[in-house]
Every structure is written in structure tokens, then in C-alpha cells.
Amino acid sequence: MSRLDVRSIGMSLLAPAIAILLSIVVTTIVIAAVGSSPGDFWSTMFEVPKPRLRVDIVNQTAMIYIAAVAAAIGFRMGLFNIGLEGQYTLASFAAASFAGAAYLSGWANVFAAIIVAMAVGAIWAGIAGVLRTTRGVSEVISTIMLNSIAITLVGYFLNNYGVKEGNSVHTKNIEPGTSVGGFAPFEDRDGEIWTLAIIAVLVGVGFWVLLNKTRFGFDLRASGQSESAALASGINPKRMILISMMLSGGVAGLIWMPAFFGGARNYGTSFQVGLGFLGIAVALLGRNRPVGMLFGALLFAFLSVKSNDLTFGTDVSPSIVQITQGVAVLAVVVTYEVVRRWRTRLEQRAVSRELAPTTEATA
Amino acid sequence: MPSAVDAVQLRGIGKRFPGVIANQDVDVTIRSGTVHALIGENGAGKSTLMKILYGVQRPDDGTITIEGKGVVLKSPTEAIEAGVGMVFQHFMLADNLTVLENMVLGAEKLHGIGDGARTEIRRISDRFGFDLDPDVLVEKLGVAARQRLEIAKVLYRGARIIILDEPTAVLVPQEVEALFVNLRELTAAGNSVLFISHKLDEVLDIADDITVMRRGTTVGTADPRTATKHELAELMVGSELPSPETAESTVTETVELSLQDITLTDEFGRDLLSGLSLNIRRGEVLGIAGVEGNGQSELVETIMGMRIPTSGRIMLGDQDVTHWHTRQLREAGIGYVPEDRHRHGLLLEAPLWENRILGHQTKAPSVKGPWINRKGARQDTERIVRDYDVRAPGIDTPVRALSGGNQQKLIVGREMSGDPVLLIASHPTRGVDVGAQAAIWGHIKHARRAGLAVLLVSADLDELIGLSDTIQVILRGRFVGTFDPAQVTPQDLGAAMTGGEAA
Structure with a gap:
């Protein structure tokens, strides 16, 4: 049994390994094709990151991981929530406005703002859920549209009610007592790992427990695997769609919270866009598994953060890492399928070998 | 041009799946230019065997020889190259494309996609009397024409050995006759047909040779000119045919499930179920007989809460459960064996x-x-x-x-x-081997003695007659007759099911 386990773990690592290798090859070819030096590129990328970047990588990993879990909740249910981007944009703005208004102080304000973020994310995703269950509108289409609406809405509110400062607009700064900062593992100038990066850990553990240990998680996985079997087993598919969509949106609302309370302190130019889409990519890369997505988030954070070094050391544009990331996701989807088929064939052969000697006995 | 070389020789084919031996020591010889029938009950290993011959699955043991040459088939593509084509029971056609487009799809290299292909299709169609117009949309075609198109597709790709998986299951009698005319044309031109069926009349009518399978292996061959239906049936089921017959009645007086005037209307206003009423008492098995598609699935889904009846009342014990959700019904003690185990x-x-x-x-x-x-x-x-x-x-x-x-x-x-109080069993032994069938029958009988109420929907009349205490016949969403299984014959049921006689 244990030998089988080692082998099956080895097999499940095979696909991502092939995918990463493939993305390195493609990136190298692209860099060489535009006339730059792949050698420079990889030596810069694989250099051990400076302390400041190490802190950045941890912080980015946390946010990307939360986004990946949000996407995975949808995927495990068979829903494609492309609207993470809009959900966390609107949620971040709402939470920042709430926290900036300082109705509460200290940690109470932090917790309340986080609740606001989750609620807004959940409601925004819930719109797509309601459209799907009552009108049969595909959540893919509606969430894409809701992304545009959310971003436009935030822009409108910010322009009309935001605090103007020079050329930029932002929400009211939170009071110093509400900022929860973080801890600096290296020297102070290298920055802090945000305290609220802990949200990523909680979300990851919560996701695992929910899926594997609870009845709701079983219902969710059953619905994702076979809608017809789920219906026959007594699961109400509409209710499941709505709940999992809102859960996905609620988690999406948390994506930017570590950065907000850790350093940004207002919603404005410091808001980081694109985390929702990164989360979808990482969920695909990590096959919606809690641990797999952790490695995926770490890889993506590393590539994004480390690419900043390219500006100084090489003539390669930092955007090239987006090619690496994109190819990794594409390749992982393909290689997983290839490995899965190969494994099925091996299993079948193993089974027929195992059964062969007993044939005489049962015949 | 029937030749001395056999079209297909299968020798010692074996295939094992976890927990079951699908094929073992299978020997089949298809002579060139003949229709070879492969018969056997569901689960006898026919489908595994044809998947092996068509390259979908690889055998664990044995050899395949096609037209004198030993071959190893790794995929359907290789099977087609070797001259073996297959027509599945479920057609694989694109409705929104024309006959021509369906034909050339995936075989564009053979005769192009234009006039070359059109000429070839006409040639095949005329040669075998398929009556196919290359430029008609497939959605306009009836079932029989679609089947001829599937056969033509296989011929177009150069197959000389054609596997037909229960081709008559979807056809009405006149269409079956027409298909047989086509098949005789095919064999007269030197092609060979492997005809898979469990309808013995048809097999005796069309086949030149018959091979019988039981429990994964070939148990004998028969000559259709001399064999009788009775002999074939005996070969198919063997001597150890389990009897579904229940012993003494265990029916009590307590009504467990009661349907009162249930009507179910679809979104177009058509009645799927009209005015159905029934009572199942504890310890009673109520059998529902009917040709598939006459409302059995809808009836089961309505009782299970997956559909809500348009009018009428459903009582479980003394509770009104008409508007209950599936989960509540399951919690109340209804067991459900769905008709499609993979989907539901x-x-x-x-x-x-x-x-x-x-x-x-x-x-x-x-x-x-x-x-x-x-x-x-x-x-x-x-x-x-x-x-x-x-x-x-x-x-x-x-x-x-x-x-x-x-x-x-x-x-x-x-x-x-x-401990369920009611079991809804839809085709509980469909597609299972004889051993499992006997075991499942045993469990139902046992539970019935313990006071379980059972609604049994089945297409197997022997199963219905053997297990049920009462049989209701359903036709177009209505109950058209109630029978006592102790007295009814399959012929009586068959007549009622097709509307021949409403008792």
C-alpha cells in the first residue's frame, strides 16, 4: 500500500514538473527569438532573492493563494467564477471606505471591515448565482460583465466621494490605530510580512476541512462530479449553486485585505489589480487542491516579484514572466490529462495482472 | 466473392476487469461474406468482445486474425485500417451537418470533401440500396436512415467487416426488414457482418452462423437453419437460470405509498402522466410493466420528488409528501435504485x-x-x-x-x-450478470418478507412476473391494466403494453 502511495504521489508531481519544464523551454525560445539573452534572464530569475523581495514574495503568495481558493470553490462545484476580479475590487473598495470612515476603532474596525469585504464579495457573486438559478444565465458570461460593472462603479464612487490628493484619488486613510502592520523578518527597510497574511492560512485550512470533512463539502463535490447524481441523492442544485457562488465571492472579498491593513491604508493607486485572474490560473495549476495551490501561488508570486530585477540586470521586459505563467497553466492542464490516461492504463494492466492467477480458481 | 480465408478469427480472447472476468477463452470465427450473429444476455461479455475487435480495449490474452493476418489493434483507427468498422447503438452524427459532411468528417483525405466524396457516397448508396442523398441535413433523417448513414460511413472508410451493436433495438418491424435486405446486399458483395443481438427471431432470420456467449465466454455455436429459439435460449441462459419467483405472499394491510390521481404536465402542456392512482402495502411488490418511454421514468421521478406533480396527491404512510424535496423523502426512508446507475x-x-x-x-x-x-x-x-x-x-x-x-x-x-420503508427500484438488474441478478432478486425478496414496500419498474417481464405481487401496465402515461402475476403470461402483458388489449 505504501509503495503505491509513493508512486501515486510521484505521478501527481509528474504533471506539474513537466508543465514547468515546458514553460521554461517556451520562455527561453521567446526570449531568444526577440534577440535577448536567455542566459541573462534565467540567471537573474534564479538568483536568490534579496530580503526585500523575499518579504514581497510571501505577501504576494498570501494574496494569490486566497484568490486561488476562491476560484477553487467554484471549480469544485463545476462553476467557473471568472468574476473574482470584480468581486474583490468592489469588496476592497467597500471595506476601505468602511474602515476609513472609522465607525469603530482598533481591531473591531479591522474585523468589521473584513466582514464588509466578505459580504460585498458574496453579494456581488450572488448576483451571478441568482441569474444562473432563476434565468439560466451562464455564470461565465454574467461574472465577466459584473467585472466591468464593478470596476466602473468603483471608479465612479472614487471620483465623486474620494479624497483628492494631487492627481490621484483614494478613499479616506484608515487611522493609525486600525493599521495592523506586520513583522519584519529582516531589517526594517526590507519591509514587513503582513499580519493578515494569516488569512491565507485560515482560508486554506478552512477550504480543506470544508471539502473533506463536512456534509456541505460532500454535497459540493458531488454536485461538481455529477449534477444528475447529486440531484437524485437529494441535493438541491440551485441552492448549491447560489451558496457556492456566494462562498467563492466571499473569499474573493478577502484577497486584498492583507495588503490594505498591512500597508496600503486606503483604496487608491496602491490597489493591486489582476489578483483575481492570477487566482484562477493558480487554481488550475494546483488542481484545486489546497497544497497544490500553495505551491502554485508561491511559484507565481516568485515569478512576478523576481521579474522586477529584470529591469536592472537585463534588457528583457518583466512582462515576459506572464508568458512563463501562461504556458505553465496551459501545459499543466494538458499534461494532467496525458498523465491521467497513462495512469489509468497502468492501473488497468495492474488489475488484470493481479486477477490473472485467480482466474482458474473462480472459473 | 466469398473466399476461403475467414474474415475474422478470434482465439482465446481474455479480458479481466477488477472483480470480474469480462471475457475468457472466447473463440469466434466469422466466415467471409456472411452475417455472423453474436448472442447472449446482458452482461454476457458481448460488448467487451466487440470493443476488443474494434480496438477500443486491448485483450489480456488471445489473438486476433483478420483476413489471414494476425493483428494487434491499439485503437479504432487501426481497426478501420485493418478493415473493421463498427456502428454503435447510439449514433454518432452531427444533426446540423449534411449527410456528405457527416460522411467525410474525419476522413477528409479519402475522397476529399467535394464532388469526389459526393460521387463515392452515391456509389455506396446505390450499390447497397441505402437511399442516401448527400446534401440533406441529418436532422431531417429518420432513425432508419441515420442507421444506414452510419453503415455507409463505415463502408466509406474502407471497412469490409462491419460490427452492428443491437441495430434493431431502435427500429420498427418494417425497418428491420429493410435493414436485413441491406445487410444481404452487403454480404453478397463480400463484406462480413458481426450482428450483435439478443432477439432470437431476428437472429434466426438474418444470420448465417450463430455464436452464443454466456458469462464472458463462448458456450457454443448454432446453425440457424436447424436451431430453434428454444435451443438458443437454453444456450444463452444455461441450465442454472435463476428463478425470480417469490414464495408465499407477504402482503399486509398497511398502505405505505399511495398515489392519488397523479397528473404531470410538461412545459408544452402535454400530459406525461395522467390520473395515476396506486397503493403499495407493506410487504408488497408492485410491478410496473410498459414499453420504455411510456411514463415510467417520470412516475419514478415524481415519487422521488425530482418532479412535482401538476395535480394529485402522494401519501407516504399517513403523511402528504406531494411537495416534499428528494432529500426529505430519502430521510423519511425511501430507498432508490435509479434506472441509470451512472447518471443518477x-x-x-x-x-x-x-x-x-x-x-x-x-x-x-x-x-x-x-x-x-x-x-x-x-x-x-x-x-x-x-x-x-x-x-x-x-x-x-x-x-x-x-x-x-x-x-x-x-x-x-x-x-x-x-431499514427503508419503501424501495423504488428501476430496472434493478439491467446490464448485470446472472449471478448478481440472482443476488439482487434475493435481497428484494428478503426485504419484502421483512415488510418492505417495493415499486419495481422493469423491462424484463420474467423479472416482473416472478417478483411482483401485482402488476400494473403503463401506456402513454396511463395505467391500462392490472394483472395478477400468478395467472398472467408474458404474451398478455405484451399485448397490454402495446395497447393491443386493455384489460
Whole structure:
């Protein structure tokens, strides 16, 4: 049994390994094709990151991981929530406005703002859920549209009610007592790992427990695997769609919270866009598994953060890492399928070998 | 041009799946230019054998010889190259494309996609009397024409050996006659046909040779000129045919399920079920007989809460459950063996023990409050595997790896768990091997003695007559006759099912 386990773990690592290798090859070819030096590129990328970047990588990993879990909740249910981007944009703005208004102080304000973020994310995703269950509108289409609406809405509110400062607009700064900062593992100038990066850990553990240990998680996985079997087993598919969509949106609302309370302190130019889409990519890369997505988030954070070094050391544009990331996701989807088929064939052969000697006995 | 070389020789073919031997020591010889019938009950191993011949699955043992040459078929593409083509029971055609487009799809290199292909299609169509117009949309074609198109597709790709999987199942009698005319034209031109069926009349009518399969192996051959239906049936079922007959009646006076004037209307206003009323008492098996598609599925789904009746009332015991949701009904003690176990009964990728939870997510031992009780579910799965003789390497095996019979035994075991008061069983032994069939019948009889009320929907008239205490015949959503299984014959039922006689 244990030998089988080692082998099956080895097999499940095979696909991502092939995918990463493939993305390195493609990136190298692209860099060489535009006339730059792949050698420079990889030596810069694989250099051990400076302390400041190490802190950045941890912080980015946390946010990307939360986004990946949000996407995975949808995927495990068979829903494609492309609207993470809009959900966390609107949620971040709402939470920042709430926290900036300082109705509460200290940690109470932090917790309340986080609740606001989750609620807004959940409601925004819930719109797509309601459209799907009552009108049969595909959540893919509606969430894409809701992304545009959310971003436009935030822009409108910010322009009309935001605090103007020079050329930029932002929400009211939170009071110093509400900022929860973080801890600096290296020297102070290298920055802090945000305290609220802990949200990523909680979300990851919560996701695992929910899926594997609870009845709701079983219902969710059953619905994702076979809608017809789920219906026959007594699961109400509409209710499941709505709940999992809102859960996905609620988690999406948390994506930017570590950065907000850790350093940004207002919603404005410091808001980081694109985390929702990164989360979808990482969920695909990590096959919606809690641990797999952790490695995926770490890889993506590393590539994004480390690419900043390219500006100084090489003539390669930092955007090239987006090619690496994109190819990794594409390749992982393909290689997983290839490995899965190969494994099925091996299993079948193993089974027929195992059964062969007993044939005489049962015949 | 029938030649001396046999079209296909299969020797010693064996194929094993987890827990079941699908094929073992299978020998079949198809002579060139003949229709060779392969007959056997569901689960006898016919479909595995033809998948092996068509390259979908590779045999564990044995050799395949096609037109004198030994071959190893790794894929359908290789089978077609070797001259073997297959027409599946479920057609694989694109409705919104024309006959020509369907024909050339995936075979563009053979005759192009234009006039070359059109000429070739006309040639095939005229040669064998297929009557196909290359430029008609497939959605305009009837079932029989679609089947001829599928056969033509196979010929177009150069096949000389054609496998037909239960081709007559979808046809009305006149169309069957026409198909047989086509098949005789095909063999007269030197092609060979492997005809898979379990309809003995047709087999005796069309076949030149007959091979009979039972329990995964070939048990004999017969000459259609001399063989009788009775002999073939005996070969097919063997001497150990289990009898579904129940002993003394266990029907009590307590009504467990009562349907009162149930009508179900679809979105276009048509009645799927009209005014159905029935009572099932504790210890009673009520059989529903009918040609498929006459409302059986809708009736079951209505009782299970997956559809809400337009009018009428459903009582479980003395509770009105007309508007209850599936989960409430299951909690109230209804066991459900769905007609399509893959679509409605199982999570194929999930292990056995997780499938034990499916449909019982709110009941011990699978759960404790909102939490999954992994230990309890696993222990109870071990019990089902033991008591219901589910042959599986272990309870962590994905259900997909089990044979149909073992999957069904797992479902029956699961649905019998937790002392149900009512069992809704749709085609409980469809597609399962004889051993599993006998076991499932045994479990139903046993539970009936213990006071279980059972609604049994089946297409197998012997099963219905053998297990039921009362049989209702359903036709176009109405009950058209009530029969006592002790006196009724399959012929009487057959007449009522087709509207020949309303008793």
C-alpha cells in the first residue's frame, strides 16, 4: 500500500514538473527569438532573492493563494467564477471606505471591515448565482460583465466621494490605530510580512476541512462530479449553486485585505489589480487542491516579484514572466490529462495482472 | 466473392476487469461474406468482445486474425485500417451537418470533401440500396436512415467487416426488414457482418452462423437453419437460470405509498402522466410493466420528488409528501435504485466508501451532524461489500473500476441500508450478470418478507412476473391494466403494453 502511495504521489508531481519544464523551454525560445539573452534572464530569475523581495514574495503568495481558493470553490462545484476580479475590487473598495470612515476603532474596525469585504464579495457573486438559478444565465458570461460593472462603479464612487490628493484619488486613510502592520523578518527597510497574511492560512485550512470533512463539502463535490447524481441523492442544485457562488465571492472579498491593513491604508493607486485572474490560473495549476495551490501561488508570486530585477540586470521586459505563467497553466492542464490516461492504463494492466492467477480458481 | 480465408478469427480472447472476468477463452470465427450473429444476455461479455475487435480495449490474452493476418489493434483507427468498422447503438452524427459532411468528417483525405466524396457516397448508396442523398441535413433523417448513414460511413472508410451493436433495438418491424435486405446486399458483395443481438427471431432470420456467449465466454455455436429459439435460449441462459419467483405472499394491510390521481404536465402542456392512482402495502411488490418511454421514468421521478406533480396527491404512510424535496423523502426512508446507475446512482470517480454516503448524506452512519463520519461510512461500506458480495479490490477503489453488476450490488446494498420503508427500484438488474441478478432478486425478496414496500419498474417481464405481487401496465402515461402475476403470461402483458388489449 505504501509503495503505491509513493508512486501515486510521484505521478501527481509528474504533471506539474513537466508543465514547468515546458514553460521554461517556451520562455527561453521567446526570449531568444526577440534577440535577448536567455542566459541573462534565467540567471537573474534564479538568483536568490534579496530580503526585500523575499518579504514581497510571501505577501504576494498570501494574496494569490486566497484568490486561488476562491476560484477553487467554484471549480469544485463545476462553476467557473471568472468574476473574482470584480468581486474583490468592489469588496476592497467597500471595506476601505468602511474602515476609513472609522465607525469603530482598533481591531473591531479591522474585523468589521473584513466582514464588509466578505459580504460585498458574496453579494456581488450572488448576483451571478441568482441569474444562473432563476434565468439560466451562464455564470461565465454574467461574472465577466459584473467585472466591468464593478470596476466602473468603483471608479465612479472614487471620483465623486474620494479624497483628492494631487492627481490621484483614494478613499479616506484608515487611522493609525486600525493599521495592523506586520513583522519584519529582516531589517526594517526590507519591509514587513503582513499580519493578515494569516488569512491565507485560515482560508486554506478552512477550504480543506470544508471539502473533506463536512456534509456541505460532500454535497459540493458531488454536485461538481455529477449534477444528475447529486440531484437524485437529494441535493438541491440551485441552492448549491447560489451558496457556492456566494462562498467563492466571499473569499474573493478577502484577497486584498492583507495588503490594505498591512500597508496600503486606503483604496487608491496602491490597489493591486489582476489578483483575481492570477487566482484562477493558480487554481488550475494546483488542481484545486489546497497544497497544490500553495505551491502554485508561491511559484507565481516568485515569478512576478523576481521579474522586477529584470529591469536592472537585463534588457528583457518583466512582462515576459506572464508568458512563463501562461504556458505553465496551459501545459499543466494538458499534461494532467496525458498523465491521467497513462495512469489509468497502468492501473488497468495492474488489475488484470493481479486477477490473472485467480482466474482458474473462480472459473 | 466469398473466399476461403475467414474474415475474422478470434482465439482465446481474455479480458479481466477488477472483480470480474469480462471475457475468457472466447473463440469466434466469422466466415467471409456472411452475417455472423453474436448472442447472449446482458452482461454476457458481448460488448467487451466487440470493443476488443474494434480496438477500443486491448485483450489480456488471445489473438486476433483478420483476413489471414494476425493483428494487434491499439485503437479504432487501426481497426478501420485493418478493415473493421463498427456502428454503435447510439449514433454518432452531427444533426446540423449534411449527410456528405457527416460522411467525410474525419476522413477528409479519402475522397476529399467535394464532388469526389459526393460521387463515392452515391456509389455506396446505390450499390447497397441505402437511399442516401448527400446534401440533406441529418436532422431531417429518420432513425432508419441515420442507421444506414452510419453503415455507409463505415463502408466509406474502407471497412469490409462491419460490427452492428443491437441495430434493431431502435427500429420498427418494417425497418428491420429493410435493414436485413441491406445487410444481404452487403454480404453478397463480400463484406462480413458481426450482428450483435439478443432477439432470437431476428437472429434466426438474418444470420448465417450463430455464436452464443454466456458469462464472458463462448458456450457454443448454432446453425440457424436447424436451431430453434428454444435451443438458443437454453444456450444463452444455461441450465442454472435463476428463478425470480417469490414464495408465499407477504402482503399486509398497511398502505405505505399511495398515489392519488397523479397528473404531470410538461412545459408544452402535454400530459406525461395522467390520473395515476396506486397503493403499495407493506410487504408488497408492485410491478410496473410498459414499453420504455411510456411514463415510467417520470412516475419514478415524481415519487422521488425530482418532479412535482401538476395535480394529485402522494401519501407516504399517513403523511402528504406531494411537495416534499428528494432529500426529505430519502430521510423519511425511501430507498432508490435509479434506472441509470451512472447518471443518477454513483459518483464514478469517487471511491466506494464515498458512494456509500451519496443519497444518505443526512443519515447515520455516514454523518454526524454537519460532519462526514469517515470511519462510520467506511465500516458500513465494508459491511455492504461483504453482505452483498460486491467484488472490488477495496473500498478506496474508484467505482468506475467496478463491473456493472458490482456497481449495482453496491447501490442495492446502500439503498437497503438503514431499514427503508419503501424501495423504488428501476430496472434493478439491467446490464448485470446472472449471478448478481440472482443476488439482487434475493435481497428484494428478503426485504419484502421483512415488510418492505417495493415499486419495481422493469423491462424484463420474467423479472416482473416472478417478483411482483401485482402488476400494473403503463401506456402513454396511463395505467391500462392490472394483472395478477400468478395467472398472467408474458404474451398478455405484451399485448397490454402495446395497447393491443386493455384489460
